[in-house]
Amino acid sequence: MIVLGIDTSCDDTSAAIVKDGHEAISNIVHSQIELHHPYGGVVPELASREHLKNIIPVVKEALLSANTSLDKIDAIAVTIGPGLIGSLLVGLYYAKAISYTRGIKFIGINHLEGHILSIFLEKEAPSFPFIALTISGGHTSLYKVLDFGEYMLLGHTLDDAAGEAFDKVAKILGLGYPGGIEIEKLSKRGNPNKIKFPRPYLSKESLDFSFSGLKTAVSLFVKKWKRDKILRNEISLSDIAAAFQESVIDVIIEKIRRSLNIVDTKSVMVAGGVACNNRLRERLKRELTEIKLYFPRPEFCTDNGAMIAVAGYHKFIKGESSDLYTDARSRFPIAEI
Ligand code: KG4
Ligand code: ZN
Secondary structure, eight states: OEEEEEEOSSSEEEEEEEETTTEEEEEEEEEOHHHHGGGTSOOHHHHHHHHHHHHHHHHHHHHHHTTOOGGGOOEEEEEEESSOHHHHHHHHHHHHHHHHHHTOEEEEEEHHHHHHHGGGGSSSOOOSSEEEEEESSSOEEEEEEEETTEEEEEEEBSSSOHHHHHHHHHHHTTOOSSHHHHHHHHHTTSOTTSSOOOOOOOSTTOOOBOOHHHHHHHHHHHHHHHHOHHHHHHSOHHHHHHHHHHHHHHHHHHHHHHHHHHSOOSEEEEESGGGGOHHHHHHHHHHOTTSEEEOOOHHHHSSOHHHHHHHHHHHHTTTOOOOTTOOOOSOOOSSOO
16 A cells, blocks of 8 residues: 655655555655754744645655656545644645545544654564654653554653753754754763753653753853853853753653553654654663664654654554545644543
């Protein structure tokens, strides 16, 4: 079965052709980083206008590089939420138009389900049940994954997402956007042990996350650091970046450990933009030796159409599809706690 997957949930316009729910024949992503760079974050109105310009060329390129055409597509899977409503509507209405005019069925997909199932694009995927941690610019959630379409939310962020914290701290440090990549680069030259920022573990057994206090702690420290010449001689900008990154990684490792206490599994998969972070990958592999870790390759960690096609495939084979009344949803939980 050949599925065209489309994702326009935030600032990337993406389309992919995926065969039988696991083989990405093409995966095209048009990034808007340059456009939003001057603002230090995504400007929703600019993002939706850019999606409008790019959706047709991106889908054409996905078809072309898979050496196929719309007549050979069995179904379309498109993200309907959560995300920026203007951005989501571009992908959804494009998918509806193709579905209606070509008679191809389509299905609306939850973006987070796409991130969880992105690991099935890799040769080696976990068996059920497994723990999934999705860490991106908009979301930080831990799930127990029982089967395709069966998810139990174990914990989520109470305020900022992990990627959002990276982006905001990058802004405080005067770095570019997206902040995660910039902080990772700078941290390589820094000593993470020169400053001890808070580790927001919350209550003893909590599987929730909270990054806004950590961000405030960095902000207060940077204010002091800018005023104090002696402190600036002792501690560099890269030390601050490294200390912040280490704090986020410590929290992530602790939350995974806690989730392993309540889920009977030895498989953990980590996805979403922050999962591209090499320091995080290294430390997880070094410190969680008792389990098997799964990471999608970086192009499937950040937003992409291929993961949406995977999620769509598993619904289509169960006979599910959407109708033309399907709407986009800016908030769209896949599972309650
Ligand atoms: O999954 P994604 O592409 O989009 C969302 O659904 O949000 O994630 C983007 C987020 C941004 O906040 C970005 O700063 C973060 O992922 N990110 C990273 C790295 N690469 C991207 N964070 C930490 N380290 C990285 N190497
Ligand atoms: Zn995402």
